[in-house]
Amino acid sequence: xxxxxxxxxxxxxxxxxxxxxxxxxxxxxxxxxxxxxxxxxxxxxxxxxxxxxxxxxxxxxxxxxxxxxxxxxxxxxxxxxxxxxxxxxxxxxxxxxxxxxxxxxxxxxxxxxxxxxxxxxxxxxxxxxxxxxxxxxxxxxxxxxxxxxxxxxxxxxxxxxxxxxxxxxxxxxxxxxxxxxxxxxxxxxxxxxxxxxxxxxxxxxxxxxxxxxxxxxxxxxxxxxxxxxxxxxxxxxxxxxxxxxxxxxxxxxx
Amino acid sequence: xxxxxxxxxxxxxxxxxxxxxxxxxxxxxxxxxxxxxxxxxxxxxxxxxxxxxxxxxxxxxxxxxxxxxxxxxxxxxxxxxxxxxxxxxxxxxxxxxxxxxxxxxxxxxxxxxxxxxxxxxxxxxxxxxxxxxxxxxxxxxxxxxxxxxxxxxxxxxxxxxxxxxxxxxxxxxxxxxxxxxxxxxxxxxxxxxxxxxxxxxxxxxxxxxxxxxxxxxxxxxxxxxxxxxxxxxxxxxxxxxxxxxxxxxxxxxxxxxxxxxxxxxxxxxxxxxxxxxxxxxxxxxxxxxxxxxxxxxxxxxxxxxxxxxxxxxxxxxxxxxxxxxxxxxxxxxxxxxxxxxxxxxxxxxxxxxxxxxxxxxxxxxxxxxxxxxxxxxxxxxxxxxxxxxxxxxxxxxxxxxxxxxxxxxxxxxxxxxxxxxxxxxxxxxxxxxxxxxxxxxxxxxxxxxxxxxxxxxxxxxxxxxxxxxxxxxxxxxxxxxxxxxxxxxxxxxxxxxxxxxxxxxxxxxxxxxxxxxxxxxxxxxxxxxxxxxxxxxxxxxxxxxxxxxxxxxxxxxxxxxxxxxxxxxxxxxxxxxxxxxxxxxxxxxxxxxxxxxxxxxxxxxxxxxxxxxxxxxxxxxxxxxxxxxxxxxxxxxxxxxxxxxxxxxxxxxxxxxxxxxxxxxxxxxxxxxxxx
Numbered sequence: 001x002x003x004x005x006x007x008x009x010x011x012x013x014x015x016x017x018x019x020x021x022x023x024x025x026x027x028x029x030x031x032x033x034x035x036x037x038x039x040x041x042x043x044x045x046x047x048x049x050x051x052x053x054x055x056x057x058x059x060x061x062x063x064x065x066x067x068x069x070x071x072x073x074x075x076x077x078x079x080x081x082x083x084x085x086x087x088x089x090x091x092x093x094x095x096x097x098x099x100x101x102x103x104x105x106x107x108x109x110x111x112x113x114x115x116x117x118x119x120x121x122x123x124x125x126x127x128x129x130x131x132x133x134x135x136x137x138x139x140x141x142x143x144x145x146x147x148x149x150x151x152x153x154x155x156x157x158x159x160x161x162x163x164x165x166x167x168x169x170x171x172x173x174x175x176x177x178x179x180x181x182x183x184x185x186x187x188x189x190x191x192x193x194x195x196x197x198x199x200x201x202x203x204x205x206x207x208x209x210x211x212x213x214x215x216x217x218x219x220x221x222x223x224x225x226x227x228x229x230x231x232x233x234x235x236x237x238x239x240x241x242x243x244x245x246x247x248x249x250x251x252x253x254x
Numbered sequence: 255x256x257x258x259x260x261x262x263x264x265x266x267x268x269x270x271x272x273x274x275x276x277x278x279x280x281x282x283x284x285x286x287x288x289x290x291x292x293x294x295x296x297x298x299x300x301x302x303x304x305x306x307x308x309x310x311x312x313x314x315x316x317x318x319x320x321x322x323x324x325x326x327x328x329x330x331x332x333x334x335x336x337x338x339x340x341x342x343x344x345x346x347x348x349x350x351x352x353x354x355x356x357x358x359x360x361x362x363x364x365x366x367x368x369x370x371x372x373x374x375x376x377x378x379x380x381x382x383x384x385x386x387x388x389x390x391x392x393x394x395x396x397x398x399x400x401x402x403x404x405x406x407x408x409x410x411x412x413x414x415x416x417x418x419x420x421x422x423x424x425x426x427x428x429x430x431x432x433x434x435x436x437x438x439x440x441x442x443x444x445x446x447x448x449x450x451x452x453x454x455x456x457x458x459x460x461x462x463x464x465x466x467x468x469x470x471x472x473x474x475x476x477x478x479x480x481x482x483x484x485x486x487x488x489x490x491x492x493x494x495x496x497x498x499x500x501x502x503x504x505x506x507x508x509x510x511x512x513x514x515x516x517x518x519x520x521x522x523x524x525x526x527x528x529x530x531x532x533x534x535x536x537x538x539x540x541x542x543x544x545x546x547x548x549x550x551x552x553x554x555x556x557x558x559x560x561x562x563x564x565x566x567x568x569x570x571x572x573x574x575x576x577x578x579x580x581x582x583x584x585x586x587x588x589x590x591x592x593x594x595x596x597x598x599x600x601x602x603x604x605x606x607x608x609x610x611x612x613x614x615x616x617x618x619x620x621x622x623x624x625x626x627x628x629x630x631x632x633x634x635x636x637x638x639x640x641x642x643x644x645x646x647x648x649x650x651x652x653x654x655x656x657x658x659x660x661x662x663x664x665x666x667x668x669x670x671x672x673x674x675x676x677x678x679x680x681x682x683x684x685x686x687x688x689x690x691x692x693x694x695x696x697x698x699x700x701x702x703x704x705x706x707x708x709x710x711x712x713x714x715x716x717x718x719x720x721x722x723x724x725x726x727x728x729x730x731x732x733x734x735x736x737x738x739x740x741x742x743x744x745x746x747x748x749x750x751x752x753x754x755x756x757x758x759x760x761x762x763x764x765x766x767x768x769x770x771x772x773x774x775x776x777x778x779x780x781x782x783x784x785x786x787x788x789x790x791x792x793x794x795x796x797x798x799x800x801x802x803x804x805x806x807x808x809x810x811x812x813x814x815x816x817x818x819x820x821x822x823x824x825x826x827x828x829x830x831x832x833x834x835x836x837x838x839x840x841x842x843x844x845x846x847x848x849x850x851x852x853x854x855x856x857x858x859x860x861x862x863x864x865x866x867x868x869x870x871x872x873x874x875x876x877x878x879x880x881x882x883x884x885x886x887x888x889x890x891x892x893x894x895x896x897x898x899x900x901x902x903x904x905x906x907x908x909x910x911x912x913x914x915x916x917x918x919x920x921x922x923x924x925x926x927x928x929x930x
Contacts, residue, residue, distance in 0.1 A: 084843025
């Protein structure tokens with residue numbers, strides 16, 4: 001089932017004399033329950049793309065449909081409400097509130113949605129179980145490791161049952177062990193709970209956990225590969241191949 | 255170059271801390287206005303008596319100015335230290351770029367100098383403009399006419415303002431230089447990397463401390479407000495210290511418990527952004543226990559001072575009409591006991607009778623057995639316990655019914671008709687009325703000049719003989735005329751209403767009569783001579799009223815702006831620090847209106863907490879003031895004073911709250927648009 005449909009979106013920065021095309025006519029669709037990774041070098045436009053999908057940024061032209069809503073047409077309060085009810089965010093730098101405990105950080109997402117207070121505790125505990133952070137719920141961000149912080153942030157993103165979870169370089173600030181743990185959780189959520197996840201990364205190891213990888217270069221789609229029946233290791237090798245190609249191309253251009 | 259950096263720095267911080275710079279200007283203006291009192295009143299037509307009081311006010315204001323400048327000086331040092339801390343990263347950058355510490359000190363010096371000069375100039379300018387309006391307020395306070403409007407500029411006030419504030423700014427410069435010379439680059443660089451560490455205090459300890467503080471505070475409250483008169487001076491000091499210390503410990507323990515209490519109320523805590531709101535508030539309160547206490551105490555002093563000042567002035571004016579119904583009163587004693595004062599005056603003052611529309615003579619008698627202890631009988635012990643200020647052996651004066659009624663008719667007050675065996679006890683000092691009513695309720699008899707008398711109506715009569723601006727008559731006795739025959743006289747008192755109505759004529763008549771009497775000592779051979787005029791009483795009470803209003807307002811305004819700006823500074827810098835937090839809230843989908851609501855609640859509670867504690871303090875503080883000071887002046891019309899004082903506090907303190915809220919809102923908003 002088609003969940004997200006992106007139609008020829010463009011995002012330009014700058015003025016007439018000096019235009020940067022950060023996103024230059026990208027189209028693709030994401031089905032429900034898919035785990036998509038978007039890869040690309042720095043400045044390839046992958047974060048801009050994510051920001052446009054997440055409604056944090058506005059497109060210059062083109063349309064983005066989430067189910068039947070054209071989110072490029074939403075404005076003001078409706079936009080806020082849409083973002084709050086349909087999209088879960090995970091950021092590279094966690095974006096946890098340092099004054100709140102893990103529990104409160106997670107529950108805040110529900111509070112903002114005016115979720116019934118009596119059900120909050122249960123909901124938080126359930127999600128914490130899924131992400132393996134039950135024992136850090138009472139801790140403050142400064143008392144947690146990076147991996148724990150990112151899993152708390154992930155819990156906050158999925159607790160509201162969003163239609164799609166958007167993650168911007170979720171492993172960017174984590175060491176390899178913590179990255180692996182987080183990504184395994186992502187796979188688990190994707191497989192067991194049918195959570196649709198879309199993440200931006202420049203790390204092939206991270207991307208290899210996805211079921212599909214879209215490569216972006218200079219604002220355009222360069223290539224797209226699906227995991228199919230491959231093992232993670234095989235998929236990883238295929239990703240590396242594409243990257244080599246990408247890199248070769250880049251050195252040609254230079 | 256340095257100058258340019260300084261100007262830019264000021265402009266940058268001006269945006270976020272406009273409240274502080276604005277307060278500096280207002281502080282200078284208030285300082286100027288009150289110190290320009292002398293010049294403001296110079297153009298008023300007032301008597302020499304009032305002029306004397308003005309001189310007293312001026313000297314008191316200049317004395318108070320030293321205290322005020324200490325308060326403002328501490329505020330400026332506090333604020334600049336606070337603002338400096340926020341710039342550690344900037345200093346680190348300067349140091350890394352190779353700027354010496356001396357240069358940085360110089361940079362700060364230029365900044366302080368610039369701010370100082372601008373705030374002084376603006377403040378004095380505003381002060382001069384505002385004093386044009388306040389001078390008419392001053393004129394009304396003294397009930398004097400301004401003979402002509404003049405643009406008033408007080409040179410001495412300008413000089414004093416510049417001098418005092420220069421000293422404050424120099425202190426700040428020295429302080430800044432000292433701080434810079436001691437800082438280390440590594441500390442400066444790492445200062446921004448502080449991770450918020452919201453440590454909760456030990457809850458058990460908090461509860462214990464809280465309970466102890468409340469008990470200590472309750473004990474202090476009880477002592478000052480219900481035990482007022484048995485309080486020795488050093489006990490009072492001890493109670494004040496107890497109050498201040500328990501305020502501190504209450505803030506300390508409440509800041510530790512507040513969050514836990516609210517956290518346990520899950521329905522509130524997990525609703526909307528409340529968990530965030532209370533965390534923010536709690537971290538603010540937690541790190542500001544001492545400042546909160548100081549602010550609370552300043553507010554407390556302000557509330558009490560303002561209410562006391564207003565009600566003193568109110569009652570002084572009201573009392574004058576009631577307690578001063580005649581123009582002149584002369585007290586004398588003669589060797590020739592049958593001579594009345596009016597007769598003596600007729601002998602010495604030409605056309606004495608023609609000055610008056612109404613006159614009355616009265617003689618005070620005494621019976622050395624008629625004392626307070628004789629009156630109170632076996633209740634004296636109870637009385638002493640309740641009112642330790644009573645001197646039980648003091649003798650009560652006695653007057654004749656006919657003379658008393660005569661005077662009451664002149665005063666336009668009720669007369670009394672005593673039965674054969676009755677005496678009346680007349681007083682109007684509230685405390686004395688309470689005592690005597692208690693005593694007279696089921697009274698036996700009192701032996702006056704050898705005759706047993708019972709009290710008239712079994713309660714005391716509210717009245718007085720001596721003209722006064724305050725109800726200070728602590729009691730005398732009225733008896734049937736025939737009883738005083740051959741009794742010992744103390745002195746005589748003459749009361750008259752002048753026929754003159756014009757202010758000048760009255761003054762001239764008074765002066766003439768008094769002068770003649772003073773010159774005829776040998777002829778009349780009087781042993782004792784005193785006089786009292788309505789004009790003098792009125793001027794005195796107006797003067798005292800103006801005095802308390804001036805000092806009360808001066809201190810009150812300074813305390814209010816100081817408290818307001820400390821809270822505002824802290825709250826604003828917190829908003830600056832929390833910009834990223836609000837950004838996060840937006841990213842996870844919090845609505846703008848919810849964020850605004852959270853910000854509003856944080857600020858509201860932050861401002862309300864010290865005020866609430868101060869109001870509770872004030873209830874008991876005012877009880878003390880009423881027992882101690884206002885009792886004499888009368889406490890009617892308290893509601894009016896309270897509402898006036900509340901209005902002033904509401905406007906200034908509330909104004910700071912609203913400005914802080916608005917600025918915080920724009921702080922967390924501005925960056926948002928800039929980032930996009």
